[in-house]
Amino acid sequence: MVGKSGGGGGGVAEEDGAAAVRRWVEAGGGRLVMDGGLATELEANGADLNDPLWSAKCLLSSPHLIRKVHLDYLEAGANIIITASYQATIQGFESKGFSKEQSEDLLAKSVEIAREARDMFLKEHSDRPIQHPILVAASIGSYGAYLADGSEYSGDYGEAGTLEFLKDFHKQRLEVLAEAGPDLIAFETIPNKLEAQAYVELLDECNISIPAWFSFNSKDGVHIVSGDSLIECATIANGCSKVGAVGINCTPPRFIHGLILSIRKVTDKPILIYPNSGERYDAEKKEWVESTGVSDGDFVSYVNEWCKDGAVLIGGCCRTTPNTIKAISRSLNQRHSSLHLPVA
Numbered sequence: 215m216v217g218k219s220g221g222g223g224g225g226v227a228e229e230d231g232a233a234a235v236r237r238w239v240e241a242g243g244g245r246l247v248m249d250g251g252l253a254t255e256l257e258a259n260g261a262d263l264n265d266p267l268w269s270a271k272c273l274l275s276s277p278h279l280i281r282k283v284h285l286d287y288l289e290a291g292a293n294i295i296i297t298a299s300y301q302a303t304i305q306g307f308e309s310k311g312f313s314k315e316q317s318e319d320l321l322a323k324s325v326e327i328a329r330e331a332r333d334m335f336l337k338e339h340s341d342r343p344i345q346h347p348i349l350v351a352a353s354i355g356s357y358g359a360y361l362a363d364g365s366e367y368s369g370d371y372g373e374a375g376t377l378e379f380l381k382d383f384h385k386q387r388l389e390v391l392a393e394a395g396p397d398l399i400a401f402e403t404i405p406n407k408l409e410a411q412a413y414v415e416l417l418d419e420c421n422i423s424i425p426a427w428f429s430f431n432s433k434d435g436v437h438i439v440s441g442d443s444l445i446e447c448a449t450i451a452n453g454c455s456k457v458g459a460v461g462i463n464c465t466p467p468r469f470i471h472g473l474i475l476s477i478r479k480v481t482d483k484p485i486l487i488y489p490n491s492g493e494r495y496d497a498e499k500k501e502w503v504e505s506t507g508v509s510d511g512d513f514v515s516y517v518n519e520w521c522k523d524g525a526v527l528i529g530g531c532c533r534t535t536p537n538t539i540k541a542i543s544r545s546l547n548q549r550h551s552s553l554h555l556p557v558a
């Protein structure tokens with residue numbers, strides 16, 4: 215079985231992925247706050263991510279910055295931090311001249327940095343020990359992310375779009391990340407159905423013992439970005455006992471309500487939501503464009519609705535910041551306490 219037991223509360227040998235996530239959600243008081251954009255915040259701290267490795271470049275150049283950003287999100291109220299491995303792949307590191315072993319070490323390092331940040335945060339707060347779960351999720355971005363041409367927003371892989379190719383592409387990376395000891399595996403920004411199928415087959419074939427989440431992205435509020443049916447994709451995720459949560463990330467907030475309702479039609483697994491700011495990524499310029507993004511205040515005004523729709527893990531993706539997460543955390547805590555107010 216691949217995967218050590220994580221620091222957030224034990225492995226899942228006897229328990230399926232959804233049961234493990236439900237247990238954590240319960241320990242968090244019914245909701246968990248996820249972090250916000252990692253790359254966004256690395257850039258805000260001075261990193262230049264104009265590189266095929268995007269945020270994973272910081273694993274080489276500035277691991278201290280990754281640790282700082284994880285800590286900033288924890289201080290903002292996040293229960294879950296997502297590692298800097300979104301665009302980190304063995305293939306990507308090898309094309310920079312690293313050996314296979316060095317590339318594997320860099321992948322593992324992304325988990326180590328997040329675990330270190332958690333340890334530092336817990337130590338920092340040891341006078342009033344943190345009661346809620348603090349979890350490390352190892353990010354696995356799509357094949358499209360590795361291509362560094364923005365194709366995680368089209369899901370169009372041309373010739374490479376076969377199940378066997380995608381499984382082969384992701385297998386070792388998944389095994390190395392699982393072995394590094396995260397609490398969760400985060401399959402993020404999944405742009406097409408084939409990649410979701412490749413992930414469920416790998417989870418079973420590699421006998422991964424760590425709960426995974428599947429998070430799709432959409433640009434029309436109905437389908438995922440490739441045009442594939444969200445309902446079919448969520449059904450694939452629902453069929454895998456290792457999948458602990460299903461949801462949507464890096465998608466404009468205005469689409470989330472309808473997308474949650476679609477997911478809910480086909481799964482009872484916990485739902486996670488971490489939208490972007492609503493802006494659009496220009497892959498050629500490697501810049502976010504359009505001034506249609508929502509402010510932190512607007513973003514947070516959606517949170518109540520998403521909770522009512524059934525989302526239990528909520529955070530932000532690209533272009534959201536520790537301020538967004540602070541506001542989400544405050545809003546969820548208020549919601550939680552108002553639900554427990556005695557009826558007059």
Ligand SMILES: C[S+](C)CC[C@H](N)C(=O)O
Binds near residue numbers: 358532
């Ligand atoms: C989630 S997108 C903004 C990540 C970056 C993209 N794969 C690129 O390299 O341009």
Ligand SMILES: N[C@@H](CCS)C(=O)O
Binds near residue numbers: 250251296300402464
């Ligand atoms: N975890 C990644 C997601 C990109 S879509 C990040 O926050 O940078």
Ligand SMILES: [Zn+2]
Binds near residue numbers: 490
């Ligand atoms: Zn994103």
